Amino acid sequence: MSKYTEDDLREELKTKEYEYGFYTDIESDTFPNGLNEDIVRAISKKKEEPEWMTEWRLEAFRVWQSMEEPEWANVKYEKPDFQAISYYSAPNKKPKYNSIDEVDPELLETFNKLGISLDEQKKLAGVAMDVVVDSVSVATTFKKTLAEQGIIFMSISEAIQEHPELVKKYIGTVVPKTDNFYAALNSAVFSDGSFCYIPKGVKCPMELSTYFRINQAGTGQFERTLVIADEGSYVSYLEGCTAPSRDENQLHAAVVELIALEDAEIKYSTVQNWFPGNAEGKGGVFNFVTKRGLCEKNSKISWTQVETGSAVTWKYPSCVLKGDNSVGEFYSIAVTNNYQQADTGTKMIHLGKNTKSTIISKGISAGKSQNSYRGLVQINPRAENARNFSQCDSLLMGNECGAHTFPYIEAKNKSAKIEHEATTSKIGEDQIFYCNQRGIDTEKAIALIVNGFSKEVLNKLPMEFAVEAQKLLEISLEGSVG
Amino acid sequence: MELKDKLVSSFMAFENEVDVDAYVHGLRSDAIKIFEEKGFPTKKEEAWKYTSLNKILKEDYSVFPKREKALEYSEVRKYFIHDIDSYKIVFIDGKYSSHLSQTTHEGIDVCLMSSALSKPKYRLVIENYFNKAATKDSLTSLNTAFSQEGAYIHIPKNKLVEKPIQIIHFSTGNEAATMLQPRNLIVVDENSHVQIIERHQSLTDNSVLTNSVTEIFANKRAIVDYYKIQNDNDNASLIDNTYINQKLQSHVSVHTFSFGGKLTRNNLNFFQNGEHIDSTLKGVTIIGNKQHVDHNTLVHHIEPNCESHQDYKGIFDENATGVFNGKVIVEKEAQKTNAFQANNNILISDKATINTKPQLEIFADDVKCSHGCTIGQLDESALFYMRSRGIPEKEAKGLLMFAFSNDVLSSVKIPEIKQRITKIIANKLGVNIGFDL
Numbered sequence: 079m080s081k082y083t084e085d086d087l088r089e090e091l092k093t094k095e096y097e098y099g100f101y102t103d104i105e106s107d108t109f110p111n112g113l114n115e116d117i118v119r120a121i122s123k124k125k126e127e128p129e130w131m132t133e134w135r136l137e138a139f140r141v142w143q144s145m146e147e148p149e150w151a152n153v154k155y156e157k158p159d160f161q162a163i164s165y166y167s168a169p170n171k172k173p174k175y176n177s178i179d180e181v182d183p184e185l186l187e188t189f190n191k192l193g194i195s196l197d198e199q200k201k202l203a204g205v206a207m208d209v210v211v212d213s214v215s216v217a218t219t220f221k222k223t224l225a226e227q228g229i230i231f232m233s234i235s236e237a238i239q240e241h242p243e244l245v246k247k248y249i250g251t252v253v254p255k256t257d258n259f260y261a262a263l264n265s266a267v268f269s270d271g272s273f274c275y276i277p278k279g280v281k282c283p284m285e286l287s288t289y290f291r292i293n294q295a296g297t298g299q300f301e302r303t304l305v306i307a308d309e310g311s312y313v314s315y316l317e318g319c320t321a322p323s324r325d326e327n328q329l330h331a332a333v334v335e336l337i338a339l340e341d342a343e344i345k346y347s348t349v350q351n352w353f354p355g356n357a358e359g360k361g362g363v364f365n366f367v368t369k370r371g372l373c374e375k376n377s378k379i380s381w382t383q384v385e386t387g388s389a390v391t392w393k394y395p396s397c398v399l400k401g402d403n404s405v406g407e408f409y410s411i412a413v414t415n416n417y418q419q420a421d422t423g424t425k426m427i428h429l430g431k432n433t434k435s436t437i438i439s440k441g442i443s444a445g446k447s448q449n450s451y452r453g454l455v456q457i458n459p460r461a462e463n464a465r466n467f468s469q470c471d472s473l474l475m476g477n478e479c480g481a482h483t484f485p486y487i488e489a490k491n492k493s494a495k496i497e498h499e500a501t502t503s504k505i506g507e508d509q510i511f512y513c514n515q516r517g518i519d520t521e522k523a524i525a526l527i528v529n530g531f532s533k534e535v536l537n538k539l540p541m542e543f544a545v546e547a548q549k550l551l552e553i554s555l556e557g558s559v560g
Numbered sequence: 561m562e563l564k565d566k567l568v569s570s571f572m573a574f575e576n577e578v579d580v581d582a583y584v585h586g587l588r589s590d591a592i593k594i595f596e597e598k599g600f601p602t603k604k605e606e607a608w609k610y611t612s613l614n615k616i617l618k619e620d621y622s623v624f625p626k627r628e629k630a631l632e633y634s635e636v637r638k639y640f641i642h643d644i645d646s647y648k649i650v651f652i653d654g655k656y657s658s659h660l661s662q663t664t665h666e667g668i669d670v671c672l673m674s675s676a677l678s679k680p681k682y683r684l685v686i687e688n689y690f691n692k693a694a695t696k697d698s699l700t701s702l703n704t705a706f707s708q709e710g711a712y713i714h715i716p717k718n719k720l721v722e723k724p725i726q727i728i729h730f731s732t733g734n735e736a737a738t739m740l741q742p743r744n745l746i747v748v749d750e751n752s753h754v755q756i757i758e759r760h761q762s763l764t765d766n767s768v769l770t771n772s773v774t775e776i777f778a779n780k781r782a783i784v785d786y787y788k789i790q791n792d793n794d795n796a797s798l799i800d801n802t803y804i805n806q807k808l809q810s811h812v813s814v815h816t817f818s819f820g821g822k823l824t825r826n827n828l829n830f831f832q833n834g835e836h837i838d839s840t841l842k843g844v845t846i847i848g849n850k851q852h853v854d855h856n857t858l859v860h861h862i863e864p865n866c867e868s869h870q871d872y873k874g875i876f877d878e879n880a881t882g883v884f885n886g887k888v889i890v891e892k893e894a895q896k897t898n899a900f901q902a903n904n905n906i907l908i909s910d911k912a913t914i915n916t917k918p919q920l921e922i923f924a925d926d927v928k929c930s931h932g933c934t935i936g937q938l939d940e941s942a943l944f945y946m947r948s949r950g951i952p953e954k955e956a957k958g959l960l961m962f963a964f965s966n967d968v969l970s971s972v973k974i975p976e977i978k979q980r981i982t983k984i985i986a987n988k989l990g991v992n993i994g995f996d997l
Contacts, residue, residue, distance in 0.1 A: 150606070457935075459910060474925035477892055483920040489935045492907040496935040498918070504925040 138265030237273035271302035336371035362389025375401030396425035414447030733764025808834030958991030
């Protein structure tokens with residue numbers, strides 16, 4: 079075998095096409111393009127929502143109209159025309175399945191291509207799936223097992239019907255509907271999403287998982303996720319997504335709210351693999367997400383994300399450490415290739431005493447991509463003995479990509495201890511040499527180094543998910559891993 | 561009248577008064593237009609997110625101090641590094657004081673901007689260098705529009721300037737509130753070496769706002785050591801804009817010592833136009849009261865094989881606010897760059913604030929760039945160790961803080977400055993360090 083060099087790798091990366099780029103034709107019930115109060119009302123009506131929800135959406139819509147798109151992120155893209163998007167699309171056939179055999183075979187085929195067949199998942203992984211195709215959930219498994227423990231895991235539209243008191247109490251408390259441009263838009267038009275409630279003292283026996291797919295041409299996807307962990311409970315929640323190959327830009331503006339009450343723990347893991355656009359940077363998904371968690375006393379929220387997709391990513395999973403002794407964690411791998419742009423990071427807002435936060439961010443940029451870390455660590459005057467550790471490492475492959483770091487650190491309490499460090503480098507020639515010396519060829523050496531570079535974060539993923547994450551890393555940077 | 565309007569409307573009068581050279585006249589007119597358009601920066605701008613000028617702009621500043629006042633050397637001796645022989649360029653309320661100064665034209669030019677702007681023999685240098693490194697942001701443009709006086713230093717090829725040059729600006733409080741806009745130009749040609757000390761000092765409780773611009777050109781293999789001593793009183797504010805343009809193999813270091821002043825903003829910009837350049841940016845900030853010090857640095861790596869070292873330490877007491885915004889840009893062509901940035905802070909009081917934003921923008925792959933930033937307290941066990949050996953707590957704390965800032969002092973090349981700074985630090989921390997360095 080001839081010597082495998084970084085140039086070869088670069089060449090491979092350039093020619094590597096999106097493997098999961100396919101499109102399933104399921105008849106859809108789609109709204110006309112455009113957005114106005116009538117559309118918002120219609121969405122609400124379609125979902126048979128109560129009056130307060132309709133009003134809530136309308137309020138968000140009215141505020142959204144007066145807001146402007148944020149421009150501070152280090153990304154360049156053609157702004158989506160919000161009037162050229164259809165705000166609702168649901169699979170047409172919507173029977174309730176009792177067994178997997180009843181599911182549309184075409185849909186099953188889709189999942190098989192993704193390697194996440196429901197069957198397999200059910201049997202082998204023991205993961206409950208709330209599968210979202212476009213915007214309406216079509217299959218839910220293991221609901222019974224969860225129900226026995228009193229755990230509520232359902233689509234948010236069902237939750238609005240069945241548990242209005244919980245939704246009403248918590249929705250918009252962490253991400254207010256007027257928080258930012260995309261959060262307001264989401265609040266007005268969100269079509270579906272997941273809702274999860276873990277009762278007091280319950281340790282959720284399995285990983286909860288949702289797969290998202292954008293499936294209908296020209297349809298924006300506005301997911302809303304609300305996870306509430308009541309006192310002393312624990313839940314690990316997985317979110318993962320792949321999207322089919324499309325030529326026009328698709329908008330994805332999700333909102334995720336996590337609430338960890340006293341002594342509760344939430345672990346939220348994401349593997350994101352939206353279509354990144356082709357090698358010329360055409361197409362691809364715009365991913366503008368607002369994710370935020372609220373920690374009460376002694377609670378913990380941990381975000382883990384593997385970002386390999388999207389043409390433009392704009393995402394800052396955050397923790398508001400409100401309660402004393404609460405802990406926030408953020409582990410992230412962001413891989414960009416070709417013309418992808420990612421501006422991602424986290425916010426850790428320390429309000430309570432003895433609060434702790436850890437940030438580990440790994441950025442890998444290749445091709446002509448731009449990868450930015452943007453983070454905020456804020457220690458408020460009353461946050462005695464707050465502790466933060468941040469580490470942002472970037473790996474550059476090729477001289478046409480960029481890696482950027484924008485850490486904001488604000489301390490207003492003298493007892494705060496904050497450490498931040500960032501490094502940027504390429505794969506060291508001496509590291510490769512060291513491996514070569516020991517009989518490891520260059521290809522394997524690069525694989526080893528990239529793997530080692532991201533291990534710290536991959537280790538934080540739940541077992542079932544780590545496999546998939548590894549797979550996605552491989553696809554995004556094939557040649558460098560193995 | 562708003563300060564901005566006042567400045568814009570007095571521009572005509574200013575232009576009529578000064579000896580107008582067509583070349584500089586053009587620059588000034590363009591600059592005032594930029595300022596008129598942009599106005600003073602606000603917190604909405606990313607670079608000014610943590611520093612508001614609103615309060616200091618409210619004063620009714622006298623833009624052209626009229627009355628002159630003489631100072632006796634004995635009154636102001638303590639503000640000089642007086643125990644070494646040096647060239648001195650001294651200004652009182654923006655006007656040159658020949659009495660306190662010591663300039664030269666022998667082999668090197670250490671003189672005044674006003675004469676450089678008006679005399680034909682400097683014309684070539686002015687046209688080649690003046691306003692060539694400065695960017696077109698609003699405050700720098702404002703200074704360019706009113707640029708008239710300041711230090712002009714030109715070191716020709718192969719000269720080792722044997723004694724340091726001190727540039728000192730005094731303000732005497734002749735007017736209720738004074739605005740000063742000194743403009744310095746420093747050109748160091750091939751293989752030459754110069755050391756410069758800059759200081760702004762107010763001798764009054766009246767408000768002073770200084771908007772200073774310094775351009776430094778370090779040509780091939782030149783070495784420039786620049787020291788900024790900022791230990792002003794609580795009514796003096798300083799906006800210091802420094803632009804450094806480096807050519808190949810040159811070494812420039814800037815040390816900024818910020819111990820006082822109401823509001824101090826340092827815009828320190830390095831542009832590396834050549835290979836094998838070394839840039840050093842270091843600073844110690846020790847402030848209390850309601851003082852505000854903002855270090856806004858930029859190192860622009862444009863060509864390969866260059867290095868930059870940044871190290872800023874800060875100790876903040878009482879209601880003080882510290883800001884560090886360091887930006888390192890590595891261009892695509894700047895392979896093999898080695899950029900290092902560190903910012904360490906200690907908060908002593910709960911009312912003090914530190915906002916730090918070390919920023920890296922990297923477009924080249926074969927580079928080593930790192931930054932580190934910490935906010936923390938003194939090591940309890942180290943304190944205990946010293947106290948158990950009979951060192952009082954206050955002294956022990958002072959020693960630790962002194963050690964904390966020592967990294968920065970170690971690269972100071974003029975021993976007298978090191979001593980002076982050590983003394984100021986000891987004073988600030990209220991301890992007797994008990995040894996000389």
